[in-house]
Amino acid sequence: MSRFWSPLVKQLTPYVAGEQARLPDLVKLNTNENPYGPAPEVLAAIAHANADDLRLYPDPAASALRRVIAAHHGVQADQVFVGNGSDEVLAHAFHALFQHGLPVLMPDVSYSFYPVYCRLYGIPHELVPLKADFCLDVQDYARPAGQVGGVVLANPNAPTGIALPLADIEALLRLHPDRVVLVDEAYVDFGGESAASLIARHPHLLVVQTLSKSRGLAGLRVGYALGSVELIEGLARVKDSFNSYPLDRLAQAGAVASFGADAYFRQTCARVMQSRERLSAGLRELGFQVLPSAANFVFATHPGQDAGELAQRLRAQAILVRHFKLPRIDQFLRISVGTDAECGRLLGALNTITRSS
Structure with a gap:
């Protein structure tokens, strides 16, 4: 802490944004960005x-x-x-x-x-x-x-x-x-x-x-x-x-x-929603519990896996998901919906991790 800070600044705990990593061959599913970009x-x-x-x-x-x-x-x-x-x-x-x-x-x-x-x-x-x-x-x-x-x-x-x-x-x-x-x-x-x-x-x-x-x-x-x-x-x-x-x-x-x-907007939203349902189904097949989502991400937990460890093992394979070390949700992962290819790579990595465990 600096002696030049006002008292308010010393009391603040800022929001921590999702990691913006620079990894080769990265699959970035941690900050809910749209995989298809602007029109x-x-x-x-x-x-x-x-x-x-x-x-x-x-x-x-x-x-x-x-x-x-x-x-x-x-x-x-x-x-x-x-x-x-x-x-x-x-x-x-x-x-x-x-x-x-x-x-x-x-x-x-x-x-x-x-x-x-x-x-x-x-x-x-x-x-x-x-x-x-x-x-x-x-x-x-x-x-x-x-x-x-x-x-x-x-x-x-x-x-x-x-x-x-x-x-x-x-x-x-x-x-x-x-x-x-x-x-x-x-x-x-x-x-x-x-x-x-x-x-x-x-x-x-x-x-x-x-x-x-x-x-x-x-x-x-x-x-x-x-x-x-x-x-x-x-x-x-x-x-x-x-x-x-x-x-x-x-x-x-x-x-x-x-x-x-408008046509591009509706088309890309529909693609994300379709990919979300496929991702949710794939996660459930791997034993995950997935909350019903109306967003461009899913929130999932696995009864036999520690969420923090899963996030770290995925990161080692250049796949980023979001893990919150917070009460009630520390065993959940928030996974952004990427392209079908990105979601497929995620599911493949999770399949290997969960089977090896």
Whole structure:
């Protein structure tokens, strides 16, 4: 620790991202990237961006991008907020909407960045246990009025992949009509159901999505939020007090083009979902228990194998999967859905490992 750090910095435990290894002949199934990459239209839009324009600041409002996102989801442009990946959007949401001095409720097994934001902004939070099967029970979030600062959940959940039905999301919204309910839909395009259709009836709902997963643009860093005008204005106030130009010109051009490539988007999502079902079936044949997934990854455990040891033995073969050393899930592996060839190599390696054990 440095003597120059502020007291807050000394207390922080930052989020740890998945390993970005440089291994020969690597099969990278640890960070949920899309194996098929962006649409050709996206690459063309970036390539044809006027290089001379890079000396100029980008549109601070990302107006063109917000219009195409709004059209895609059936909302108005002033109900859309964009940022550098959904992580930045989430950070602004915690800062703008959850600093009420009351605990924000979130699942105990979910995206581990949520508690990090709470610690960064001094927001009290309560981890609400998922059920034994890792499903969420809405009634576990019932609290007396005035005792909740908000609710945050990923749907489909990460790292479990389990999706919550839209009726349960609406029931959760009815439990806390005076506090923001944030639904993080990073993986919704792989079989989940977006809560964006509920925004018109529930002004306290904020839906966050990303272009990193289903649109294959993890390296471009574009995320967005959908909500009532008042929620979006709150996010914009924080953004414009921090960085008025979060999305560069190339990111805006590529992101706009991605929404025009609808056929490619649907085709690649379908391919990932088909590969996910084949991967799940293959893992079950090897004795793994696999949770039902509506994401571009699966969450699996083997009753006769230590998850940490499996991850290390796979890494020795240049195959990366994600292992979380956390309560309740330390015997699970989160495995991103790659191409069929990558999934086949993973299954082959696991077959050898489990048989040798």
